[in-house]
Amino acid sequence: xxxxxxxxxxxxxxxxxxxxxxxxxxxxxxxxxxxxxxxxxxxxxxxxxxxxxxxxxxxxxxxxxxxxxxxxxxxxxxxxxxxxxxxxxxxxxxxxxxxxxxxxxxxxxxxxxxxxxxxxxxxxxxxxxxxxxxxxxxxxxxxxxxxxxxxxxxxxxxxxxxxxxxxxxxxxxxxxxxxxxxxxxxxxxxxxxxxxxxxxxxxxxxxxxxxxxxxxxxxxxxxxxxxxxxxxxxxxxxxxxxxxxxxxxxxxxxxxxxxxxxxxxxxxxxxxxxxxxxxxxxxxxxxxxxxxxxxxxxxxxxxxxxxxxxxxxx
Amino acid sequence: xxxxxxxxxxxxxxxxxxxxxxxxxxxxxxxxxxxxxxxxxxxxxxxxxxxxxxxxxxxxxxxxxxxxxxxxxxxxxxxxxxxxxxxxxxxxxxxxxxxxxxxxxxxxxxxxxxxxxxxxxxxxxxxxxxxxxxxxxxxxxxxxxxxxxxxxxxxxxxxxxxxxxxxxxxxxxxxxxxxxxxxxxxxxxxxxxxxxxxxxxxxxxxxxxxxxxxxxxxxxxxxxxxxxxxxxxxxxxxxxxxxxxxxxxxxxxxxxxxxxxxxxxxxxxxxxxxxxxxxxxxxxxxxxxxxxxxxxxxxxxxxxxxxxxxxxxxxxxxxxx
Ligand SMILES: Nc1ncnc2c1ncn2[C@@H]1O[C@H](COP(=O)(O)OP(=O)(O)OP(=O)(O)O)[C@@H](O)[C@H]1O
Ligand SMILES: Nc1ncnc2c1ncn2[C@@H]1O[C@H](COP(=O)(O)OP(=O)(O)OP(=O)(O)O)[C@@H](O)[C@H]1O
Ligand SMILES: [Mg+2]
Ligand SMILES: [Mg+2]
Numbered sequence: 001x002x003x004x005x006x007x008x009x010x011x012x013x014x015x016x017x018x019x020x021x022x023x024x025x026x027x028x029x030x031x032x033x034x035x036x037x038x039x040x041x042x043x044x045x046x047x048x049x050x051x052x053x054x055x056x057x058x059x060x061x062x063x064x065x066x067x068x069x070x071x072x073x074x075x076x077x078x079x080x081x082x083x084x085x086x087x088x089x090x091x092x093x094x095x096x097x098x099x100x101x102x103x104x105x106x107x108x109x110x111x112x113x114x115x116x117x118x119x120x121x122x123x124x125x126x127x128x129x130x131x132x133x134x135x136x137x138x139x140x141x142x143x144x145x146x147x148x149x150x151x152x153x154x155x156x157x158x159x160x161x162x163x164x165x166x167x168x169x170x171x172x173x174x175x176x177x178x179x180x181x182x183x184x185x186x187x188x189x190x191x192x193x194x195x196x197x198x199x200x201x202x203x204x205x206x207x208x209x210x211x212x213x214x215x216x217x218x219x220x221x222x223x224x225x226x227x228x229x230x231x232x233x234x235x236x237x238x239x240x241x242x243x244x245x246x247x248x249x250x251x252x253x254x255x256x257x258x259x260x261x262x263x264x265x266x267x268x269x270x271x272x273x274x275x276x277x278x279x280x281x282x283x284x285x286x287x288x289x290x291x292x293x294x295x296x297x298x299x300x301x302x303x304x305x306x307x308x309x310x311x312x313x314x
Numbered sequence: 315x316x317x318x319x320x321x322x323x324x325x326x327x328x329x330x331x332x333x334x335x336x337x338x339x340x341x342x343x344x345x346x347x348x349x350x351x352x353x354x355x356x357x358x359x360x361x362x363x364x365x366x367x368x369x370x371x372x373x374x375x376x377x378x379x380x381x382x383x384x385x386x387x388x389x390x391x392x393x394x395x396x397x398x399x400x401x402x403x404x405x406x407x408x409x410x411x412x413x414x415x416x417x418x419x420x421x422x423x424x425x426x427x428x429x430x431x432x433x434x435x436x437x438x439x440x441x442x443x444x445x446x447x448x449x450x451x452x453x454x455x456x457x458x459x460x461x462x463x464x465x466x467x468x469x470x471x472x473x474x475x476x477x478x479x480x481x482x483x484x485x486x487x488x489x490x491x492x493x494x495x496x497x498x499x500x501x502x503x504x505x506x507x508x509x510x511x512x513x514x515x516x517x518x519x520x521x522x523x524x525x526x527x528x529x530x531x532x533x534x535x536x537x538x539x540x541x542x543x544x545x546x547x548x549x550x551x552x553x554x555x556x557x558x559x560x561x562x563x564x565x566x567x568x569x570x571x572x573x574x575x576x577x578x579x580x581x582x583x584x585x586x587x588x589x590x591x592x593x594x595x596x597x598x599x600x601x602x603x604x605x606x607x608x609x610x611x612x613x614x615x616x617x618x619x620x621x622x623x624x625x626x627x628x629x630x631x632x633x634x635x
Contacts, residue, residue: 039468039497145583146354175353175524176568180579202497205569209576232572246502248527250569252550255531264503267451267469 002065004029004196005050005083005164010059012045012220019045021220022059024296029163032190032197034207034228036243037217038268043200046217047166050198051083052076063164081111084157088169093153094141100127100152101137107160122159129192130155130185147178151185158189166198171206183210204247208232213302216240219268219277222296226303236305239278276307284309317344319486319518320365320403323379327360327542329372331588334360336542339613340520342486347512347519349529349550351565352539353584358522359408361539362488366399383485401431403486404479406472413475414463420447420474421459427481446477450507469500476508486518493528505532527569530554538562541584541595548619558621561596594623 003026012020020042027033027050035043048054052061052068061068063083068076084107087093094103104126105119114122124134130151141149150170157165167186171179183206189195201207207214208228216224216237224237235241242265249255269280276282276289288308296306320342327335335357342348350358363369365380367387380387383402385394399405407413415423424446425439434442440459447455450473463471472492479487489508493501509532512519523529529536530550537547538561546559557563567578582599585591594600597607606624614626 038499147583176526176565176577177353177580178583180568180577181581183576184579203570204498205572206576208572209570242499244572246498247572248498248502248505248525248530250527250530250554250566250571252530252554259506259509259531264506265499267500267503 003027003062004031004064005198006062007046007050007056008060008062010046010049010056010061012042012049012054013057018220020049020056023217023220023222025050025215025222027164027196027198029196030194031213032199032211034199034201034211034214035217036201036204036207036214037223038243039202040268041217042220043217044168045220047085047168047198047200050164051080051085051166053085078111081107081113081160082162083164084160084162084166086153086157086165086167086170089173091141091146091149091173094149094156096141099138099140100144103141103152104137104156104159107156111160113160126155126159129189131181146174147181150174150178150182154182154185154189158193158195161193162195164196164198166200168200169202170199171201171203179206186210204232204244216243219271221277221293222306223278224303224305224307225296226300226305230300230303236299236303236310237278237307238282238284238309242281316346318342318381319344319383320520321379321381322361322365322377325361325364325377325380326375327357327364327369328374329370333587333590334373334542335364338539338542338544340365340537340544342518342520344485344518345516346535347509347521347533349533349536350520350522350539351524351526351529351536353524355584355587356539357542358524358539359490360542362405362490362520362522366403366405366488367395368399368405397431400427400482400484402484403488404482404484406475406479406487406489406492408491414471414478416463419460419462420466424459424474424478424481427478431482443477443481446481447474449480449511450474450477451503452477469496469504472496472500472504473507476504476511480511480515483515484517486520487512488520488522490522491524492521501528508532526554526565538565541587541591543595544613544620544622545596546619546621546623548621552619558616558619558626559596559623560600560602560625564599564601 006026008024010020010023037043045054049056049061063079101123104123105116108114108119109116127134132151171182199211211228214228214231215222218239224240232244235244245262266281271277271279272290274292276293279285279289294306294308296304299305299310322340325335325338338361352358364375369375382398421443424443428434428439428442443459444455447458452458452473466474493504521533533550536550536553538545540561545561557566564580568580570577585595593608594610597603611622611624613620613622
């Protein structure tokens with residue numbers, strides 16, 4: 001099946017910092033793919049690169065088969081209607097000086113789908129769909145709670161009818177009870193508008209239940225991919241194992257038992273340039289892991305991992 | 315009889331028309347770890363800020379009892395209060411960037427606590443500061459002490475904050491969502507660190523969070539707040555295994571779990587804190603609502619647990635006039 005969105009061999013450098021190194025990542029239409037990994041591993045950079053909000057230093061980024069890096073600016077702007085980003089912080093991501101009505105009408109106006117006036121019924125309809133009173137259009141973001149603002153941000157991301165939505169930690173600023181409500185909303189919109197989600201998150205239990213596929217990143221590289229039920233049950237990369245071991249257990253006895261036995265993952269330290277990024281912290285590292293980065297390879301049906309342990313027997 | 319570190323009874327905190335805290339009670343004993351849990355806006359920060367009299371100037375506070383180490387917080391003169399903070403009770407704030415001074419090195423900030431509260435000489439203070447950084451898991455402390463907060467990663471800043479809080483060797487450590495901004499591996503490490511230090515030093519710990527999963531392995535007792543009121547409190551094992559208040563039940567059921575379902579969704583939102591409520595504040599969202607809930611339930615005691623819900627009323631209990 002052709003990918004809706006695809007990064008091939010993508011690297012991104014910020015000055016001297018390699019934020020992404022040779023990343024392959026593809027999303028099919030209708031899928032929900034989650035990206036997980038520790039802070040600074042490159043999740044947001046990959047999300048922005050897929051939408052070409054961040055141009056890659058090398059590699060190609062395709063959307064519906066078209067190489068976005070080769071498109072003229074005007075054509076790229078037209079494609080933006082079909083690929084949207086939702087940012088983490090519902091407080092910072094909405095323009096404080098725009099009313100809710102303007103915030104939602106703007107994408108329609110920018111993409112020539114409506115005028116400020118003719119946008120009104122669609123704005124009202126969209127507000128109702130995300131569970132807000134259509135009468136709030138003249139109010140400003142600061143008059144809403146975090147959960148309500150996230151609903152507004154979602155409405156803005158989907159109002160122009162995108163195919164692909166990259167949601168960058170859309171839940172992390174919200175309470176657990178509000179998170180559940182927002183997840184329901186995202187699922188309902190996906191069904192109604194046939195959306196494809198790239199869902200960036202650090203919440204493994206949430207990822208487990210909403211994503212059809214999960215991609216694990218570390219140090220700017222893709223280290224594992226597969227269906228969450230399988231990846232979380234039998235992680236193929238030691239870093240995925242470490243991530244899973246850090247997920248809080250909401251059971252006092254189990255949580256204490258684990259704290260008493262399991263060792264903490266040491267803090268991230270830089271690895272040599274060609275090494276596996278996990279090598280300084282990996283309990284199973286071998287000499288080859290320092291010498292070269294293992295490729296991301298198929299290890300089973302629907303599963304890929306980049307770890308020498310899966311390749312060469314000890 | 316265990317020594318009481320913090321004792322709060324019937325605390326009210328108001329900001330203009332907003333009643334942020336309405337009759338909260340909270341108790342921390344020596345060596346005990348207590349978790350204060352509740353949704354955003356439920357009054358957790360307002361409660362602990364009042365406990366140290368660090369509340370913003372627009373807050374109006376009243377309590378039938380509010381003591382820290384036996385001292386009446388609301389009437390204690392400023393100098394004595396300042397000695398109590400840092401020395402007796404130290405606080406780790408949610409955002410280390412607001413709590414650390416960007417213009418001073420980490421070493422200067424930790425040493426300052428040591429010279430102020432422990433009367434150490436500057437040389438001893440430096441040595442002790444290095445030892446504290448090591449204790450919170452920061453390697454190469456000599457070099458790190460000379461650095462500024464912006465040269466630390468988020469997780470390291472939190473560690474530095476913990477080191478600064480521990481510098482006064484406090485009897486009570488209050489941590490306001492100390493790990494929310496961090497990723498799971500760093501979070502797990504800091505949880506382990508704080509829990510370990512708490513047990514080692516026999517400190518009292520008040521851990522404020524909205525994360526029920528994270529808290530499970532750390533605390534001995536849990537206090538659940540909703541809309542400025544305590545809904546339920548009790549020993550951690552009993553509260554997770556057998557929650558009594560429908561709000562606590564809903565919170566636990568809403569947790570997504572790796573090995574189980576996505577979690578049940580609790581519909582609706584907290585009440586408007588500017589409007590006076592007569593009945594139970596959770597009633598509008600409660601699946602077990604009864605006519606009786608039009609009247610606010612008192613706190614019912616059952617063993618070590620306390621539940622503000624009519625469902626926990628002993629048979630035959632009547633509404634107090
Ligand atoms: N605009 C930028 N300029 C310079 N460096 C950047 C920029 N954006 C990101 N980086 C660096 O690139 C790396 C990857 O950052 P990115 O924001 O993609 O990580 P992330 O996985 O989204 O982390 P988090 O979970 O903290 O959001 C980090 O080392 C970061 O410091
Ligand atoms: N300085 C202030 N002025 C006015 N209202 C305030 C002030 N500080 C807090 N409030 C209000 O008091 C209520 C309780 O706030 P508080 O900060 O105690 O909540 P919290 O439980 O700590 O929430 P969070 O998890 O978001 O930190 C909220 O309605 C809040 O808006
Ligand atoms: Mg990010
Ligand atoms: Mg708070």
